[in-house]
Amino acid sequence: MPLNITDPIEGSFQLIGGNFAQAGEASTQLKIKLSALGVDELLIRRAAIATFEAEMNVIIYAAAGWLNYHITPNCITIRVEDMGPGIEDIEKAMQEGYSTAPEWVRELGWGAGMGLPNMKKNSDTFKIDSVVGEGTTVEMVINFP
């Protein structure tokens, strides 16, 4: 199926901190959207994983956040901005296995220190900015070949 994208497509989801029941909704919706646009399955999967992990981070750590996506014929950009505690040491946070998640979150099988690395692995471009006490912004781009 050829890529059915002419004009840029945009959308956004609001994410609420602590709302674990909502987890995966944004990524599922995005997956459906990309599928309808004829995007390659492997790229959809990468976008879905990156988005799901980003959703989880907002739900686990922040009070709230926004997930915005922008789809062009060349790529999808996913930007997640949260009102959260911010990350003190981004370099450390990017290391696989490092997590500051509380025990009860780990018991759910989250907080294994794989979220940010998973996001980076599944994106072609990955940017993260964080201000302690204000929040974190992650921008991920996945290119369409």
Added chain:
Amino acid sequence: MKLKELVEALSLEAKTYKDGLQKEVTGAYASDLLSDVMANAKDGNIWITLQTHLNIVAVASLKGVIGIIIVGGRKIPEDVLKKAEEEKITVMTTSLHAFELAGRIYQLLNPNYS
């Protein structure tokens, strides 16, 4: 191997989406870390875990995992079963623990491995 054959061979109890039993199992993945499953489970896999909360359904659905086997005889909350039915994920239970179940599934899927 069809999921149905696996369910019968191991006396698993299928709790949701029984139509899924006709699907072909491509392999299995055992983990209780959801990000690990997101990173490593493959399309058509079944997932062995002790996690029983709502997020397992979303992870399975996103990854194309066809079924989740909950080990150790754990009870699954009603909202999780309902969501799994909606998302067409076959949730199964067993009294076996993860190690034992994974070993048996490995044998069934790789009959020539000794």
